[in-house]
Each structure stands twice: as structure tokens, then as C-alpha cells.
């Protein structure tokens with residue numbers, strides 16, 4: 001936890017927070033001493049002048065104590081909130097540059113819990129560290145010393161009280177700490193189930209699985225609640241028991257102190273001060289016990305955050321990154337590519353060898369799970385090849401900086417995702433300087449002007465995830481967004497599947513006639529033969545193997561798998577027509 005905090009907090013703020021706290025403790029320790037003097041020399045002797053001067057002194061010390069306390073709380077809050085902000089920023093930054101392998105390791109729900117709940121735990125510990133953790137030990141030692149100064153004999157009461165407190169705090173910690181630690185994993189599980197329910201609500205309803213999902217959520221919710229109930233019940237015992245111990249201590253002090261006063265071996269003022277010091281000692285113990293309970297939970301959160309921050313990317317950055325030359329014509333090459341997912345026994349892709357030049361289209365076809373998406377994920381280096389290479393404009397993707405590489409690629413993912421905001425902002429996502437004319441041009445190619453013009457044009461509001469558009473409209477807008485970006489390679493991952501045949505054909509025709517696209521390489525993943533038939537080269541994938549490459553007529557004549565795909569689709573079409 002200290003390691004995590006070290007570089008993310010201001011050393012000066014911590015230093016002054018500690019100084020203010022030390023000041024607050026010293027003034028708190030000095031006040032009872034002043035009270036004792038006021039009683040002994042002012043009240044007992046009826047010296048009004050002394051009462052006035054001691055009273056003024058007490059007021060000044062109290063004001064000082066308040067200033068120190070305010071300074072400490074302000075700096076502790078500033079530091080802990082700043083630490084939280086920096087941690088969230090660093091996790092988010094890490095997430096943005098994570099490879100898909102790393103995502104697979106942690107999971108989205110857990111990443112959300114770590115960025116929110118776990119960071120809050122660390123903030124709490126940081127706040128506590130700058131207040132209680134500093135205050136408690138100094139106060140404990142200081143108050144013990146002052147109490148001893150006031151009356152050495154009475155301090156023997158602590159020989160009985162302190163061991164009782166230690167045993168009690170030990171028992172509370174023994175039961176509470178593991179439960180506190182478990183809270184984080186249980187929060188994770190709760191978030192996971194809730195998130196799945198939220199994103200899959202339509203599927204859940206369609207399959208009438210509401211009851212099943214409700215039960216699954218109830219289980220996770222109950223598990224979390226039980227754990228929280230247990231831990232807070234244990235903590236609830238703490239306050240009354242501590243109050244009991246404190247009251248017992250007070251009674252013991254008054255009982256013994258009263259006798260000492262009667263024997264004239266102790267002044268009344270000293271007993272009042274002694275009682276305050278006794279309370280400070282016991283309060284310090286209480287604060288320490290809180291610290292011991294909260295720190296392990298914070299440590300568990302710190303470990304979970306450190307795990308994310310330390311994730312070693314399987315994608316190693318290029319040691320001496322090369323730059324793309326503006327004069328080199330666009331090209332895309334797969335050189336005998338072999339790829340395997342982390343931990344998988346069999347490769348997901350083998351023997352993929354294809355070379356595409358500027359202005360050409362490469363299509364990829366194959367059954368579901370044949371490796372089409374996997375292959376295109378290698379282009380922006382979401383994963384690294386095991387052997388062979390992927391080259392863009394002649395440069396191996398491993399030899400260029402990740403951002404430079406991604407600037408060369410415009411990708412339309414299988415699942416079109418739009419962001420909340422205006423349509424203009426969405427379209428400018430990959431090219432913030434694009435003019436309205438350029439945006440309309442991209443919308444025209446993507447066959448989207450008909451359903452946009454009716455509305456507010458480029459100011460049309462896009463809801464979260466693009467939920468106010470149909471699946472096909474979303475796909476077309478995602479295509480338009482990709483076209484606004486100037487790239488060397490345009491990748492369409494099954495992006496035409498939600499379009500009807502006519503729109504699909506019109507879109508591809510307009511796409512290939514576009515000047516910018518003609519200067520690039522186009523990669524189209526498709527399930528429909530009609531979508532890929534016009535491509536310059538078609539890769540045929542079967543269970544991860546490249547079983548053929550060529551044009552539509554060549555493959556139809558020579559490739560068994562391709563022929564099967566064509567025939568199955570003609571049959572389906574025939575059946576559909578019947």
C-alpha cells in the first residue's frame with residue numbers, strides 16, 4: 001500500500017499534515033495540565049486573577065488546537081482524495097493500453113470494482129493514516145507520561161485496564177479482519193452478476209430466465225449482506241465494550257483518587273487531569289484497533305489494484321520504433337502467420353499467408369469460430385503472432401509504436417458501438433479535425449443519409465451505446481466513423497451482416513469508389529458470399545487453417561470448402577425463395 005501511495009501523494013502535504021497532527025496532540029495533552037493548575041491554584045485558593053489568566057491561556061491553546069486540527073483534516077482529505085484520483089487515472093490509463101490477453105485475465109466487472117470500491121478503501125486508509133495512525137501512538141505515549149507525572153500511584157490502574165483492552169481488541173481483530181478482506185471479493189461477484197443482468201436483460205426476458213437470474217443475484221446479494229452484517233455486528237460490540245472499559249476506568253480513578261485526595265496526597269486538579277489523560281490513553285487504543293481493522297482491508301484492495309497496474313503486457317513495445325513513410329503505398333501482408341491464444345493447446349490460426357496492395361480488397365470467409373475475428377485482431381496488434389509476421393505498408397507491426405500503428409488502421413468491430421453525445425462527435429472520433437462536408441461524405445458512402453437527414457442532421461443525439469438506432473443503422477454509422485479517419489488499412493469485421501443485400505451492395509460499391517479508400521487496403525470479414533465475391537483476394541478459413549486464397553471464380557473452381565459455403569448459401573437462398 002505504501003508503494004502504491006508513494007509516488008501518488010505530495011510529500012509536502014503529508015509533511016504538513018503530520019506536523020499539524022503533532023501540534024494537535026501536544027495542545028490536547030497540554031490542556032488537562034492547564035485545567036489541573038486552574039483548579040489547584042485558582043479555584044482551590046479562590047484566586048480570581050489566576051482563574052482569568054489560566055482561562056485565557058486555555059482558550060488560546062484550544063484555538064490553536066482547532067487550527068491544527070483543521071489544517072490536518074484539510075491536508076489529510078486533500079491527500080487521500082488526490083491519491084484516489086491518481087490511482088483511478090493510472091488504472092484507467094493502464095486499461096486503455098491493455099492487450100486483449102490482459103483483459104481476459106482480470107475481467108471487466110472486477111476492473112470496475114477495482115477502480116471504484118478498492119480505490120475508496122485505499123482513500124479511507126490514507127485519511128486514517130494521516131489522522132488516527134499518527135495521533136494514536138503519540139497520544140498514547142504522551143498521555144501515559146503526563147498521567148504518570150500527575151500521579152505515579154494511580155497509573156497502576158492501567159496495568160489492569162490495558163491488558164484487558166489488548167485482549168479485547170485482539171479478539172475483535174481475529175474475527176473482523178478476514179471478514180473485512182472478504183468484502184472486496186464479494187463486491188466483485190455482486191458487480192459481475194449485476195452487470196451481466198444489466199447488459200443481458202433482453203436475452204434474459206426472451207428466454208424467460210428472469211427467475212433464475214433474480215435468484216443468482218439474490219444469492220450474491222445475500223452472501224455480501226451476510227458478510228457485511230457479521231462484520232458490522234462485531235464492530236458494533238466494540239463501542240459499548242470500550243465505553244464500559246472507559247467508565248470502569250473512570251470509576252476506579254475516582255475511587256482511588258478520592259482516597260488519595262482525602263489523605264491529602266493528591267490535589268483535586270490533578271485527579272481531573274488524570275481522568276482526561278486516562279480517556280486519551282483509552283481513546284488511543286480504540287483508534288489503534290480501528291486502524292488494525294481497516295488496514296488489512298485496505299491492503300487487500302491495494303494488492304488488487306497493484307495486480308492491475310503490474311500486469312505485464314504480452315505485447316512488448318518496439319525497442320526502436322520505426323515510422324511509417326508517407327510516400328510508401330499502402331499494403332497489408334500476412335507472412336505464414338501462426339497464432340495461439342494464451343494457455344490454449346491448439347493454435348487458433350495456422351498457415352495464413354496473404355499479400356494485399358494499395359486499392360485492393362482482401363476478404364475473409366469461413367464458418368463461425370473459424371478464426372476470422374482472430375485474424376483481423378492481429379492487424380492492430382491486439383494480440384501478437386506466435387510465428388510469421390503481420391506487416392502494414394511494409395513494416396512489421398511489432399516494430400512500430402502502438403499508437404502510430406493504430407493511427408494507420410480504421411476498424412469497424414463486429415459489434416458496433418457508439419458513444420453518448422452528438423452524431424458529429426461520434427463521427428469525428430478518429431479524426432477530430434474532420435469538416436461537416438467530410439462527415440456527410442462518409443455518411444453517404446455508409447448509406448446513412450436517409451435516416452439521418454430526417455432528424456437533426458449531425459446534431460442528432462446518440463444515446464449510450466447507440467441504443468436509439470437499429471442494429472443496421474448502428475453498423476452503418478460505425479462504418480461512416482471509420483471512413484472519416486484517414487487510414488492505410490480499413491477493416492470491416494462482419495460489418496455488413498445486419499444490412500439487407502441491396503444496401504450491402506450499394507455501400508461496398510460507394511466504398512470502393514472513394515478516393516481515400518482507393519489509396520488504402522480494405523479488409524472485409526463476411527459470412528455471405530455476396531459480400532466477399534468482388535474482393536481481389538478471398539482467404540478461406542476452416543477451423544483456424546487457411547485452406548485457400550484466390551478470387552471468387554478461382555476458389556469456386558478449385559476450393560472444396562469455398563464451394564461448400566457457396567452451395568449452402570445458394571440452397572438457403574433457394575429455400576428462402578420457395
Ligand SMILES: Nc1ncnc2c1ncn2[C@@H]1O[C@H](COP(=O)(O)OP(=O)(O)OP(=O)(O)O)[C@@H](O)[C@H]1O
Pocket residue numbers: 104341342344348366367368369370371372373374375
Ligand atoms: N479471447 C479468446 N481466448 C481464447 N480463445 C478464443 C478467444 N477468442 C476466440 N477464441 C477462440 O478462437 C476461435 C476463433 O474465434 P473467432 O472469434 O476468431 O472466430 P470467427 O471466425 O470470427 O467466428 P464468428 O464468425 O462466429 O465471429 C474460436 O474457437 C474461439 O473459441
